Structures are given as C-alpha cells and as structure tokens.
Amino acid sequence: METGSPRAAGETRGEEHGEQRGEPVWTGLPRDLLRMRRLLLVVWLVPLTLGTGLLLGLLVGPAWAAFALLPLALLLWGWRLLGRNWASWRYAERADDLLISRGVLWREETIVPYGRMQLVEVTSGPVARKFGLASVQLHTAAAASDALIPGLEPAEAERLRDRLTELGQARSAGL
C-alpha cells in the first residue's frame, strides 16, 4: 500500500453511492508518518546501542560489548514492527460513516456514523509538525469509540475535518 494521496472532496462525493454496495475505497496513511516513527526509533536506540557497546567494551571487557546486541535487536525488530503497523492502518469515508481499520496481531475495525460525531479534533505535536503531519480524532458520546487517524498531511487533515463536520451537521442526531 502506497501513501494515501488525498483525493479531492468532489471526487469522493461522486463515488459515494457506488461505494455503498461494494468494498469501500480505503486510504492508507502517508509514508512520512512511518519515516517519522522510524527516525524516532533510530534517534533513541542507535545512541543506546553505541553507548552500551563502547562503555561495556572499554570499561569491563571486549566480550561484554556483546550486550549492545540487545538494543540493536530491538532496533531491527522495531523497524519491521513499525512498518507492518503503518501498513495496517487505513480509513475509508463512506456516504454515512467513517471506517478505520488497524492492527497486525490485534486487529480492530471501527465504524463511526457521521451523525454521531460530537467533535473532531486535529492535533499536531512539534515533531509531527516538522514532518508535516497532523492527527484527526473523532469523539462520539461514547468514550470507547476511539476513532483516531494518527498521521495525515495537514491539508488532508483539514479537508477531512471540514468534511466530517459538514456531514456531521447534515446527519446530526441527538443521543
């Protein structure tokens, strides 16, 4: 799955009615999110590997430097894990609800009807901003709903937010 190219809002609406019958049109997360997460992993684990290796090797004995393999293994494993996790995230906007599917081992698929939406939240931390990413979260009256899309290009995040708000208003229903 390649990066989710943000589709124009007009296009999406045209597809809506066709979508309802068959498989929804899935969108993945941007590759930048994976890049950011891997960079964070490297930033934390490479100094740890080097530090462990050098300190133990110089102070205790060369054989002890083998302990540096632990963080290294963690780094390699995490690298793969992040890739798989990133690839598993996807979302689809249907005519009346938002679908979010995620998880590799523990799979989860969430459907939130637009009319149930209480608020849409767009957040972006300092690192995420550097990578041009923002996350979109939908809140319903049920705290368990937990519909989060963790990293989107800001333009796409804003488009999604506006579209969700608009659809939420149009289909709004009480509790």
Place this chain on the structure above:
Amino acid sequence: MTTPDTETDVPVEDDGRPVVEQRLHPVTPLRRAWAPVAVIIGWGVHDPDQAQHQLTRLTTTTLLLGLAACLVGGALYGFLTWWFTHFAVTDSELRIRTGLLFRRTAHIRLERIQAVDITQPLLARVAGVAKLKLDVVGTDKKDELAYLGEGHARALRAELLARAAGFAPETAHEVGEAPVRQLLHVPPRVLAVSLVLTGATWGTLAAALVVPPFLWFATHSLWTVLATGLPLVGAAGARSVGRFVAEYDWTVGESPDGLRIDHGLLDRAHETVPPGRVQTVRIVEPMLWRRRGWVRVELDVAGSSNSVLVPAAPREIAETVIGQVLPGVTVPASLSRPPRRAGWCLPFWWRGYGIAVTDSVFVTRHGLLRRSLALVPHAKVQSVRLEQGPWARFKGLADVHVDTGANKTVTAGLRDAQEAAELLRGQAERSRTGRRDARPDRWMA
C-alpha cells in the same frame, strides 16, 4: 468583595423580556449546618489521643466561644450560599446562577434532558422539601436544585418536562402533571425474597462474620479488626438492608412524559425518563432466581446515575415493562450461540454467550450462572467495533463491540470471523436507518 448589583445583573431573554429568577427554599442553609461539626468529629476520630489531650486543656469559656464561632460561621456560610443561588426557567434553558466569590452560571438546555429526578432524603421529607436534578450529559452534583418546597419541585418538574416536550412556552405553566398509569409495583415480600436469593448478599455477610474473628486470632489487635470489620459490616448492610430500604415500594409508571420510577422507604426518589432516552436495557437473571422465573431489569440513560428499572419481577411482567420502555421491542426467545470452537478461546463460559438481531434492537447475552441479556436499540448505537486477537484469528473468531451513548459497551463475543464482519457492516447500516425513524428530542412537538 462587593455586593453584586442584582438589579443590573438581571439576565434577559433573547427577545428582551427579563427572566424571572427564583431562590431555593429557605430551609436550604441548614443543609450545610452539620459541616463544621463533621470536621471536628472527623478530627477526633482520626487522632483520639490528641483530641482527648486538647479537650482537657479547654476551659468551659473557650469551649463555648469556639462553639458559638462555629455556629455563626456555619450559619453565615449557609445563608450566603443560599442568598447567592438563583435559578430561572427560560424558553429553552434552566439557568442556575451561584457563587459568592467564584461565580458560576450553568445553562442546561431543556431539549437535551435525559432524565429528571426528584429525591427526598429522610430529613428533607420531615421538612417538606425536595431536591430536583436534571440529568444532561455532563452535569454533576453542583447542578441540582437543593432544596425546593415539595409542591414547588413537582410544579417545576411538570413545567420543565412540558417545555422540554415542546409545548408552547405560554401554556407550559398550565399543562400540569401528566397522568400516570401504573405498570408495575414490587411487593416488599418479593423484594425481600429476591435479596435472600442473591449470592452477593450472603457473600458479603459471610465475609463480615468470618474475617474479623479470624483476624482477631491472627493479630490480637483491636484496631486491625475494627478497621477491616467495620467496612465489611457496612458493605454487608448496604448489600442487604440498604438495598431493601432503597428499593422498597418500587413503582414503575407510564405517562406521556415518559417513564416514572418511584421508590424508597426512608429516602424517597422519583425519577422521570422522557421517551426515547433509554440507551440500553439489561435483563439480569441470577442463578437462584431462575426457579422462580424472576429477573432484574437495569437501564442506562446518558448522564444519569440510577440504573435499575425493575429490582425483581417475574419475567413476563418485566418483558411487558420493557415493551413500554422500548416501544415495539420484544425480547427474542432464542439467541444464536458462538461456534463450538469458541471453547478454545473461553472454555466452558462460551456457552453463556449469544446474540440476536431484530428489526429494532441488537441483543447479546453473557454469563453462565448469572445470565445477563443486553438490548441496544439500533438508533442508540454510537459506533461499532470489531476486535480480533491473534489466538481468536487462528480459531477464526472475532468480537463485535457496540458503543452506546451512556458510555457503556455491549459485546457480542466470540463470533465466527465472517459472521462478525457481516455483523459489523450490518449493524452500522441498521443504526443509520434506525436513527432516521427515531422519535424527535421534543417528544410532543
């Protein structure tokens, strides 16, 4: 602080008419009169030796002076909180203005009312006053009107419900109390027997009787025994006598304003749940009740803390009450069980699981000894989730969670993966169409 200028402060309605503000019942200041006394008692219990020491040092004069200061302070505090609390009913809101130093104004929108409660603790019954609380998502203890005169509380409830229902504001005063038709009354004998047949009652009672002597033999320390024994006895009392007292004279009635629930032996409570506010209904069937065919019915309303609809009643009667609460809903007789291989995920208990989907409700069951059947109207579904762990995927199973507006989740556990996926899509579709046919928030409009 300056005295607030109530003349210029008076809020106005959208069309410029001044809002008529009211005060609470003059008995209200007494409500907090016990607070200083409680603080002193708390201090005495917390540190008995020190308290004894200090008491002997005090002369009669200082004791009297201290007491007088406490009384005056308490009375002043009570009076000021009462004086600075106002409320008003406008066309669309209930406004509560309160606070001496920190002002707080709560605007509660009437069409968002989930339930209206009038409660009367024992002392309030003696004084002829009552508390009135509007349950809206997000309101808390501060937003209740305590206390109002008994008649005033009833009149206010009728007016609030009439306005929330969508009657014209001019006529809302005159609509008055809606007539009530009694649906169910739980006789004290049934309630008592149902509590005797509940395992939890005996469990806490046994713990309260067994644990303190055991501790006494083990430690010979009176404090340890008291510290563990008293909470246990308290819990046992709350489970048995407390529940009997709270659920005594349980009456469920039906009126155009919705469901009426009245109960209580010492503290009386009167709850009103307007139509279309019930998010989930659960039928709980403890093992020992099964022979008598009794069930307990619980309900979830968003923003409301009370959850019992029927404490104990024969199943047929309980089902007719449910039919009134969720119009057009019949409790399905048979449910489909998970496939046999679910035993690999949850041995033995998987037999208790089951689901059914009807035109109007999503039904799941769990529990083997204490069966619990949950009914969620399709229109009340907030979101649907499918979850699948690695072991469940290996066995081709998945769980479907349905989240409701009362912040509760109902789970259809261990379904076949294919079936779960269909259930997920189907439920999203049903909740969408279900919402379209749902009744409006203003039920009389």
